[in-house]
Amino acid sequence: MLSAERIGHAFGGSPVLSEASLALGAGEIVGLGGMSGSGKSTLGRILGGHLVPQSGRVRLDGAPLPPPGVGRPAPVQYAPQAAELAVDPRWRIGRILANGGTPDPEAIAALGVAPAWTDRHPSELSGGELARVSLARFFHPGLRALVCDEITAQLDALEQAALLERLTGVARRRGLALLLVSHSAGLRARYCDRSLILTEGRLVPEAMPR
Numbered sequence: 001m002l003s004a005e006r007i008g009h010a011f012g013g014s015p016v017l018s019e020a021s022l023a024l025g026a027g028e029i030v031g032l033g034g035m036s037g038s039g040k041s042t043l044g045r046i047l048g049g050h051l052v053p054q055s056g057r058v059r060l061d062g063a064p065l066p067p068p069g070v071g072r073p074a075p076v077q078y079a080p081q082a083a084e085l086a087v088d089p090r091w092r093i094g095r096i097l098a099n100g101g102t103p104d105p106e107a108i109a110a111l112g113v114a115p116a117w118t119d120r121h122p123s124e125l126s127g128g129e130l131a132r133v134s135l136a137r138f139f140h141p142g143l144r145a146l147v148c149d150e151i152t153a154q155l156d157a158l159e160q161a162a163l164l165e166r167l168t169g170v171a172r173r174r175g176l177a178l179l180l181v182s183h184s185a186g187l188r189a190r191y192c193d194r195s196l197i198l199t200e201g202r203l204v205p206e207a208m209p210r
């Protein structure tokens with residue numbers, strides 16, 4: 001459904017990705033690991049349409065990703081690290097959840113976002129609560145795939161598990177393809193159907209622990 005074919009990308013002449021390829025099916029949950037600086041966020045941004053790769057291509061159902069359009073949220077979304085940096089601190093939670101369009105009530109409820117938070121500002125939520133809000137804003141009825149970049153790195157173990165249970169549950173119910181970027185091999189093994197490791201610019205399958 002979502003594929004990246006021989007993606008190559010360099011910054012200032014330093015190659016980060018070289019012939020990185022992957023394919024995600026509907027409803028599939030795939031982990032992405034790799035050393036710090038190996039290019040996981042760069043690949044996530046390319047898949048989400050934030051960055052155009054210097055070579056290779058991203059396809060959704062065999063066609064190029066649609067160009068970003070006003071009033072038409074993209075079918076592939078990239079949720080960045082550090083929720084507190086990715087939301088405007090002056091906006092109330094209700095406005096953040098709408099994300100320039102219409103909030104998605106099913107995802108908001110499934111991710112455990114409380115209606116009582118609507119009128120608060122980001123600083124008036126805990127880190128775990130804000131992580132839920134930050135994720136819920138990427139959902140919309142046309143969403144097909146979501147790249148989550150270390151979205152639980154700053155949460156304690158309980159909150160991490162709660163968010164990932166909710167996220168993987170809603171992804172499976174809606175047939176979303178989910179790419180979970182994480183440094184934690186344990187997290188990848190627990191929540192993902194399979195995992196890939198980014199190394200020297202390429203993606204290789206991760207051996208699943210027995």
Ligand SMILES: Nc1ncnc2c1ncn2[C@@H]1O[C@H](COP(=O)(O)OP(=O)(O)OP(=O)(O)O)[C@@H](O)[C@H]1O
Nearest residue numbers: 011012016034035036037038039040041042043183
């Ligand atoms: N806009 C940019 N300009 C220049 N270099 C960049 C840019 N974005 C990323 N890089 C470099 O590309 C490399 C890969 O970065 P990236 O953030 O994709 O790695 P990562 O695997 O996600 O790392 P981490 O696990 O630490 O988050 C790094 O060396 C980084 O400094």
